[in-house]
Amino acid sequence: MQIDVIMNQKQLSLSVAADEFLADTLRRYGFLSIRKGCNTTCCGLCTVWIDDKPTLSCSVLSARLQGKRITTIEGVEQEATEFAKILASEGAEQCGFCSPGFIMTVLAMKRELVHPTEAEIIHYLTGNLCRCTGYLGQMRAVRTYLRGMHP
Amino acid sequence: MITMKSVGQGIPKMDALAIATGKPVYTQDLVMPNTLVVKVLHSPYAFAEIKAIDTRKAKKLSGVECILTYEDVPKVRFTVAGQSYPEPSPYDRLILDKVVRYVGDAVAIIAAVDEKTALRAMKLIKVDYEIFEPVLDFETAMGHASIVHREQDLYTNFDIGMEQAKNIIATHKVEVGNIEAELKKCTVIVEETYYTQAQAQGMMETYRSFNYLDHMGRLVVISSTQIPFHVRRTLARALQIPESKIRVIKPRIGGGFGGKQTLAVEFFTAIVTWKTGKPAQLVYDRTETFSCTSSRHAMRLKVRLGADQAGVIKVVDIEGLSDGGAYGEHSSTTFGAAGEKALILYNKTTAARFFGHAVYTNKMPGGALRGYGATQATFALESTLNKLAEKLHMDPTKIRLKNIINEGENYFTKPDVILGSSTLDRCIIKGKELIGWNEKYPRKDLESGKVRGLGMAVTVQGSGIAYIDTAAAEIHLNSEGSYTLMIGSTDMGTGSDTILAQFAAEVLETTVDKFIVYAADTDVSPYDPGSYASSTTYVTGMAVVRAAQDLKAKIIAKGAKLLEVLPEQIEFDGTVMKTLNSEKTLTLKKLAESILVGPGHEQLVGTGSYGSPVSPPPFIAGFAEVEVDKGTGKVDVVHYVAVVDCGTVVNPKLAKIQVEGGIVQGIGMALYEDVRYGPKGKLQTNSFMQYKIPCRKDIGSIDVVFEPSYEPTGPFGAKSIGEVVINTPPAAIAHAIYNAVGVTVTKLPITPEKIFMAMKH
Ligand code: FES
Numbered sequence: 002m003q004i005d006v007i008m009n010q011k012q013l014s015l016s017v018a019a020d021e022f023l024a025d026t027l028r029r030y031g032f033l034s035i036r037k038g039c040n041t042t043c044c045g046l047c048t049v050w051i052d053d054k055p056t057l058s059c060s061v062l063s064a065r066l067q068g069k070r071i072t073t074i075e076g077v078e079q080e081a082t083e084f085a086k087i088l089a090s091e092g093a094e095q096c097g098f099c100s101p102g103f104i105m106t107v108l109a110m111k112r113e114l115v116h117p118t119e120a121e122i123i124h125y126l127t128g129n130l131c132r133c134t135g136y137l138g139q140m141r142a143v144r145t146y147l148r149g150m151h152p
Numbered sequence: 153m154i155t156m157k158s159v160g161q162g163i164p165k166m167d168a169l170a171i172a173t174g175k176p177v178y179t180q181d182l183v184m185p186n187t188l189v190v191k192v193l194h195s196p197y198a199f200a201e202i203k204a205i206d207t208r209k210a211k212k213l214s215g216v217e218c219i220l221t222y223e224d225v226p227k228v229r230f231t232v233a234g235q236s237y238p239e240p241s242p243y244d245r246l247i248l249d250k251v252v253r254y255v256g257d258a259v260a261i262i263a264a265v266d267e268k269t270a271l272r273a274m275k276l277i278k279v280d281y282e283i284f285e286p287v288l289d290f291e292t293a294m295g296h297a298s299i300v301h302r303e304q305d306l307y308t309n310f311d312i313g314m315e316q317a318k319n320i321i322a323t324h325k326v327e328v329g330n331i332e333a334e335l336k337k338c339t340v341i342v343e344e345t346y347y348t349q350a351q352a353q354g355m356m357e358t359y360r361s362f363n364y365l366d367h368m369g370r371l372v373v374i375s376s377t378q379i380p381f382h383v384r385r386t387l388a389r390a391l392q393i394p395e396s397k398i399r400v401i402k403p404r405i406g407g408g409f410g411g412k413q414t415l416a417v418e419f420f421t422a423i424v425t426w427k428t429g430k431p432a433q434l435v436y437d438r439t440e441t442f443s444c445t446s447s448r449h450a451m452r453l454k455v456r457l458g459a460d461q462a463g464v465i466k467v468v469d470i471e472g473l474s475d476g477g478a479y480g481e482h483s484s485t486t487f488g489a490a491g492e493k494a495l496i497l498y499n500k501t502t503a504a505r506f507f508g509h510a511v512y513t514n515k516m517p518g519g520a521l522r523g524y525g526a527t528q529a530t531f532a533l534e535s536t537l538n539k540l541a542e543k544l545h546m547d548p549t550k551i552r553l554k555n556i557i558n559e560g561e562n563y564f565t566k567p568d569v570i571l572g573s574s575t576l577d578r579c580i581i582k583g584k585e586l587i588g589w590n591e592k593y594p595r596k597d598l599e600s601g602k603v604r605g606l607g608m609a610v611t612v613q614g615s616g617i618a619y620i621d622t623a624a625a626e627i628h629l630n631s632e633g634s635y636t637l638m639i640g641s642t643d644m645g646t647g648s649d650t651i652l653a654q655f656a657a658e659v660l661e662t663t664v665d666k667f668i669v670y671a672a673d674t675d676v677s678p679y680d681p682g683s684y685a686s687s688t689t690y691v692t693g694m695a696v697v698r699a700a701q702d703l704k705a706k707i708i709a710k711g712a713k714l715l716e717v718l719p720e721q722i723e724f725d726g727t728v729m730k731t732l733n734s735e736k737t738l739t740l741k742k743l744a745e746s747i748l749v750g751p752g753h754e755q756l757v758g759t760g761s762y763g764s765p766v767s768p769p770p771f772i773a774g775f776a777e778v779e780v781d782k783g784t785g786k787v788d789v790v791h792y793v794a795v796v797d798c799g800t801v802v803n804p805k806l807a808k809i810q811v812e813g814g815i816v817q818g819i820g821m822a823l824y825e826d827v828r829y830g831p832k833g834k835l836q837t838n839s840f841m842q843y844k845i846p847c848r849k850d851i852g853s854i855d856v857v858f859e860p861s862y863e864p865t866g867p868f869g870a871k872s873i874g875e876v877v878i879n880t881p882p883a884a885i886a887h888a889i890y891n892a893v894g895v896t897v898t899k900l901p902i903t904p905e906k907i908f909m910a911m912k913h
């Protein structure tokens with residue numbers, strides 16, 4: 002079937018199978034930043050925004066997204082790079098496979114939470130797993146980013 | 153000490169922005185259009201023989217390209233372990249075998265135009281199995297009525313102590329001195345048996361490989377692997393084609409942790425392409441990754457320690473048993489590593505022994521995972537040592553300071569090997585201070601009813617495999633005065649590409665941004681065994697240093713020639729060559745340009761190789777502060793201190809993250825990570841729902857501090873760091889729990905129910 006979405010701020014018409022999940026549709030259309038790390042909505046790697054809310058694209062049927070606004074990291078490149086630089090200056094991206102999903106969640110959090118506490122930050126980001134870094138470096142980067150400090 | 157410009161700097165990784173912002177740089181991103189999708193039909197039984205397999209219906213389905221069964225593959229056995237040839241792992245595998253030996257073992261390969269068709273075809277394959285009694289408990293494997301490998305053509309390259317009919321993969325024994333006689337002289341003897349569980353690597357990018365035939369009809373394999381050169385050699389054997397027909401390219405890797413030191417999927421896609429001539433790809437999903445690849449070897453380790461009244465450890469005796477699973481890859485070596493690393497640490501002994509077996513069972517094979525046996529041994533040895541300290545009424549930090557091997561001393565089991573570097577003593581003292589040992593040890597009751605306890609452990613690893621692995625490196629001077637560093641190692645995200653460039657930049661007196669690092673493509677990269685055994689910084693690092701020195705000498709020689717002086721008469725500062733009296737100068741850029749034009753010139757290339765006769769151990773002292781809820785047995789690790797001696801810290805930022813990541817993985821192993829099987833051998837923990845890795849909420853604060861030493865055989869004094877970081881948490885946390893609530897859990901993971909039940913009894 003055909004659905005019309007606003008994909009990274011542009012109108013786009015996608016042809017999708019009825020049982021296709023958004024992560025697969027997006028990869029098929031060349032949005033290769035989408036990574037999948039599980040098949041059980043556990044890892045957060047596939048996070049994109051649907052109408053600006055971070056969402057697990059591995060478990061959303063594409064067919065339901067008619068008229069929705071979908072944003073991947075390709076659509077917020079500048080902002081993502083700004084945070085990625087902070088992450089890199091901490092050395093806190095290792096394999097980087099979890100990073101796009103993590104960054105999308107961080108950017109959404111920055112929009113959504115005002116002056117979050119440490120516990121609120123951890124809670125917001127907890128669905129984003131990372132097997133390499135042990136999270137602490139990521140958290141240092143998030144704190145620096147929220148303080149508006151840049152390397 | 154000389155100050156260094158690149159080594160020691162916490163610079164960001166060269167590929168950081170590309171990988172962090174989702175650029176298409178991983179295996180699956182490189183798949184070309186019209187690539188066949190490969191799926192594997194996995195065995196539902198732990199142990200069975202295929203009596204008949206009917207693929208006719210499946211083959212008729214439109215869009216199906218090929219379906220392969222055991223009848224269609226070469227009959228030559230091989231190992232999937234990524235080790236230097238001749239591998240110490242048995243050749244006990246076929247791409248597809250008539251006998252399936254664990255739930256998840258491969259039964260058939262299906263290739264179709266898309267995933268849906270492949271899955272539909274899979275359902276149409278009919279298999280008749282004769283089911284055998286599986287061997288599921290590794291403690292009963294030896295001499296079990298069922299024999300996991302009955303085939304006559306199983307082969308080992310050399311004697312590893314295999315006894316096929318008894319399900320024994322390997323036998324290992326190191327013994328120095330007379331254990332029983334020396335034990336008799338000891339005033340205190342402690343003994344305990346420990347069980348360490350299978351752990352999953354859990355890297356975020358699952359196993360995947362994609363390949364095609366190039367214009368010369370050669371097989372090009374793009375794979376998320378730590379071992380491109382071993383993949384090439386193993387595929388050649390498995391497919392029975394010459395190595396020269398295969399090219400392996402390693403793009404960016406989404407984590408490995410040792411898992412990708414074992415071939416998991418490459419032969420499935422390779423044989424499809426070889427047979428059909430078409431590109432093929434296979435991406436294992438998380439379930440397949442958990443259940444059809446490899447995990448850490450579960451082990452049983454019985455430790456006996458004997459000491460005199462003053463607390464000097466006289467005897468270390470460890471008897472082990474390792475669960476190899478259905479195939480023997482990495483079994484003899486992880487088991488051997490457990491022994492080797494356990495026997496390095498305390499060298500005031502008069503007798504030491506490590507012996508036992510690795511056995512076949514009908515479960516997913518054991519494989520490589522960060523720590524590689526040393527993790528298991530550290531848990532057992534250090535837990536027993538903590539027990540010994542208590543029996544002697546000695547502070548656990550003091551008994552270690554009294555017994556550890558120090559710089560300049562020899563190994564007890566290898567008297568001719570001298571420890572070149574160590575600050576382990578300082579690591580212990582520093583860690584003790586940072587965790588607040590004197591104030592908090594052993595426990596503090598909190599008002600909430602919870603108890604805080606402190607515990608510790610120390611550990612070692614190695615740096616590369618002595619006398620076996622040799623790596624090479626090559627550096628080209630490019631026309632604009634920049635360099636291309638060619639290596640065959642794999643950066644799994646650790647930053648090794650950047651670190652190797654830091655070495656080269658240091659020698660060539662320039663900065664890392666002057667380097668293009670290319671790794672790895674077996675057609676063009678110099679040979680490297682791959683990234684495992686904590687070897688990249690140390691072994692490949694030395695090769696890079698040598699290549700850079702070689703190139704630097706060539707640059708100076710060439711510059712001298714152009715300036716018409718002797719090489720001794722010029723100085724090179726990385727940018728400009730000057731004669732000593734500064735009369736004549738020549739920039740590197742100018743030199744680089746000029747040597748590429750005209751007769752008599754040559755491109756300047758530096759080469760270097762390195763294989764080490766030693767494997768210098770990095771050290772860590774780990775300190776855990778835990779909070780135990782007496783009502784439920786729940787444990788929180790509130791604070792962890794790791795003080796690390798990895799020689800020279802080449803890149804403090806990257807090293808710190810390595811340590812933090814490893815500690816967290818070790819906390820997971822200590823408390824909840826567990827690869828569990830059902831009564832019939834089916835893996836129960838086959839998703840992140842059942843297999844719990846630490847999440848952001850599970851982590852307390854972790855302090856990482858370095859106590860650098862200088863390793864004389866290492867590049868700029870560096871040793872390894874990648875693996876050692878996972879080893880201390882299980883023992884240190886177990887100790888802290890004991891100190892908090894007085895219960896000893898000897899079977900990992902230390903779950904709340906185990907603590908709770910132990911407290912009740
Ligand atoms: S792929 Fe893991 S949550 Fe979507």
Ligand code: FES
Nearest residue numbers: 095099131132133
């Ligand atoms: S950086 Fe590898 S999973 Fe997060």
